[in-house]
Structure formats: structure tokens, C-alpha cells
Amino acid sequence: MRFLKGHGTENDFVILPDPDGEVDVSAALVARICDRRAGLGADGVLRVVRTKRSHEVSEHSSAAEWFMDYRNADGSVAEMCGNGMRVFARYLLDAGLEHAPEFGVATRGGVRRVRVEPNGDITVDMGKPVVQGESVATVGGQEYAGLHISLGNPHLACAIGDPVVQLDLNHQPGFDTGVFPTGVNIELFNPVGTSRVVMRVFERGSGETRSCGTGAVATAVAAASLTGDTTGTWTVEVPGGTLTVILDEDTSYLSGPAVIVASGELMLAE
């Protein structure tokens, strides 16, 4: 099976081109591919399927030619992946399967529009974030309050007083399974000056990653709410780089770099 490897601010993905939807990618295979010692190593897998060949998207998604079949490193599926979408778009452009400056991609969370910026960065229209209430994450015995926000996938974004660089995110943080029955992506952030935050994330299905696009948008929403704003441009610094989030009245945008770093033949099989 042919593969490519790419990343967006070091949130890294294995890309599996499967235009006709012929490959049955089991959870076990995804977990083996993402294993950083016995496999290629990645935070997730992006299977590239023609929307009309996918059985998972609704009729209105057929407006987009391509479906991003996203899987977490443990093989679980997710509705949306912001950095994955930017890397997926880079692949489509490099392969000549889509053309700049703008096109749509189908996901389990609906169609997302992507745009190529003059500097090569890729921007995704992430849709309107939905604040669903408040909840609490527990890290190292410490409780942190935050906002429950949906970007298609679930997030708990917590502003904390302790420096995020000092947190131990080697273990699953605690969360309220009554509020998040299918799990949650947990962002911990420090506001640093005007419209800038430093963020770390523990992703559902992947553990700590060096960046999370949907998490960056959730973090911007939570940071903005502390200032009483709902709109504006936010710089989100993550261990793997810097992302820009724009919040407006109707939607949100995520921008940053996305690169393909390798391609080859995968020897792993079902």
C-alpha cells in the first residue's frame, strides 16, 4: 500500500491514498501504522477517498470531491481534525487532485472549505464553534475548570495559572465521562499578552500531541471568553509551532503550515 507522511505544526499523519475506497483500514492496522517503534509512527491516519466512494458521508457532502477519513493513533474515528485537514489539502494540491486557491473537503463533521494563502500556509474554515457549558479536567491531582466546546469533535479548553510547560501529560487527564461519553480532547493553556496563548493538548485517541487544530480553535474561543470577546485574531503557540485562529460572528478559521515529508510503500498488512 502506498503511503505519504506529513505534518502540520508537528501534528503528524500517515496519508493513505485510496481513491476508490477499496482498502479496509481496521483499527488494529491504524494502531500498528501509528506505532512509533513498530510502525511508521503518527498521531493519526488520513485515508483519501472519493466522496462518492465513501459510505460514511451524507448526501450534502457529495459537493466535495474528496472525503477525509480520519483515524486517531489508537484506531478510533473522529469527526474532524483541523491540522489533518491542512495536511490532507496539501496532499491533494501536490497530487494535482485539487487546485488552489480554494476547495471543499468532506469530513464526518460536514464539508470544510480550505484556502491556500500567498505564503503557502493553508487555512481551513472550521465552522462556528459551539460552547456547550463548563467542565473540569484533572491533571496531576490538580483540577482545572474549562469550557466544553464542540468543533464537530469534543473539546475541554482550560485556562490555567500553572505554567503549561510544567504539566505532566504522560497520562490521560481526568474528565467527567457523563459530560463526555465518547471521550474528549483536553487543552490546557496560559494566556500570554494580548490575543496570544501557549497551549498543550491531550488528544482523545492519540495522547499528548505537539499540536491540535480543532484544539487551537477551542482554546481561542475559551481565551476570548475570558476577555469578554467572541471575535478576533488569536495566536496559538503549541510545542510544534504557531497557529493562527480567526473568530468571527459566523465561523472560525485555522491557518498554519502543512508539509509532506516522505512517501513510500507500506509493508504492514491486515
Ligand SMILES: N[C@@H](CCC[C@H](N)C(=O)O)C(=O)O
Ligand atoms: N489533531 C486533530 C484532532 C484529531 C481528532 C481528535 N483526537 C478527536 O478524537 O476528536 C486536530 O488537529 O484537530
